[in-house]
Amino acid sequence: MDTSGLGGFLRNRRFGSCFDASSEPNPAPKPEPNEAAGRQQPAELDECYPDDDDDGLFAVLISWVRIMVCFVSMMFTTFIWAMIMVLLLPWPYQRIRQGNIYGHVTGKMLMWILGNPIKMEGAEYSNERAIYISNHASPIDIFLIMWLTPTGTVGIAKKEIIFYPLFGQLYVLANHLRIDRSNPTAAIQSMKEAAGAVIRNNLSLIIFPEGTRSKNGRLLPFKKGFVHLALQTRRPIVPLILTGTHRAWRKGSLHVRPAPLTVRYLPPIRTDDWTPDKIDDYVKLVHDVYVKNLPGSQRPTTSSSSQNGTSGRS
Template sequence: MDNSGSGSFMRNRRLESFLNTSSSPTYREKPKVSVKEEAAQKPKADVYQDDDDDDGWVLALISCIRIVTCFLTMMVTTFIWALIMLVLLPWPYERIRQGNIYGHVTGRLLMWILGNPRKIEGSEFSNKRAIYICNHASPLDIFLIMWLTPTGTVGIAKKEIMWYPLFGQLYILANHLRIDRSNPTAAIQSLKEAADAVVRNNLSLIIFPEGTRSRNGRLLPFKKGFVHLALQSGLPIVPMVFTGTHLAWRKGSSHVRPAPLTVRYLDPIITDDWTADKIDEYVKMVHNLYVKHLPESQRPPES
């Protein structure tokens, strides 16, 4: 009797164990993970890649105030220096110098208003007489260029810039250079005249080799103009690599974010021995140099 009851009890336990095993998967309890360790295991997402609508109304309002303050500041400084340059009309080189001083003052003020953390590397190359080039993905690039290029530097832009209200007129008063991009022949002739002016007046030059702003921060193909200028002027090329500006203020966006910015001056590229039959090689070489020094998120998709 006892043996029968004991055997029945054991059979029921085995059947219960079998049913439990078949109906639900076994698992082992995972060790507890701290909040910090869990955050570290998750892939890091760039908080500045979010859409403008995700910023929240407080950040959007702060951004709007900063942009309006920048605009008003630029209007005031532009008006003041326009008056100064009108007085200096008979002295073209002094107008160039005043244009650079305007850029140093205005660019620094605008960057201070926006408040982005900034890091500058290789500044020992920032005062050479040279052709300065930089990648272009944000309005902030203009502010940085205005602030950081040395006195005695002229910009080069399309001739239509003269129609930009107030800023375009100041650009012309500052004796900066314009090129006609209506056709290749006119563009090459404009570049030759620009190079002659740079050599004749012992100036430096700043140019964006991409020719336009990148929409997503990724490096675009380079135009050949900066190589033509180097060939005709004999000046070295100083690459300036901008990172983070496209995250701080994207093209077409009305929001400025507090993303950190880095400006890195690379070693000057000597162009004394460059020849006209290798223009494409020089363009590719300098472009590859940028690809090497840009973060993955700013490299061309195929890189």
């Protein structure tokens, strides 16, 4: 961001408000994730915003207006940055950087329009060269990831994203990575190519290890792709814990509620000594970190949790 006057704006990626009455600075995190704090804070969030839809007609209308403003605003910034990307076609890395700047500007703008209060924790881990992973239960997760991932980060999406109007074309222009999920062999080959691009260009990655969006906010089993990427790049894994987004904007709904959100970075998980014969163990290890740090309403049920590591595909 040294090439843009937006540097200061983009570095200030915190909203001024939090969802509780106090605005005391967060204590410095310990080297290991604080399991007790990880359970207590989300539990308070569950009580803070009960799970009901009776918000009144006026609130629903305001929500629709916010969504429409988000859509129009996103189309505007996407069009502007698409033109910038076309001009930068000969410079692939600059397109990646511009794609990140687009995400920072657009993601922060969309969250401001939606107006959900946000609490940030562990931001000191947000500028690592790493594989960032996040749980995924709401469209809001996309906005947060766009806003919060550091410059020099690429996403990985299915190859069909190119058919998404305007946004898909910008994704490709920004030199983000696509994988072929038509069969396991093609997926593994795509992962190898993605890992090679990350190493050659000294990039970070962002990926949703569940592979799809949870319908009810509960954590799904993790696919194995992020472990394959860690083995091939030796990047540390930084878990990004999103809580409350499933209450704010549910899957299939056009109603955004003013539920408070928490974005929490955990300390990096080193992968230097990982070996290919323990892939299932690593998937479970990281999945367990999420289970310990999510509120009860977002933890997997016993049946879905037991499937983890057996149903995941690369």
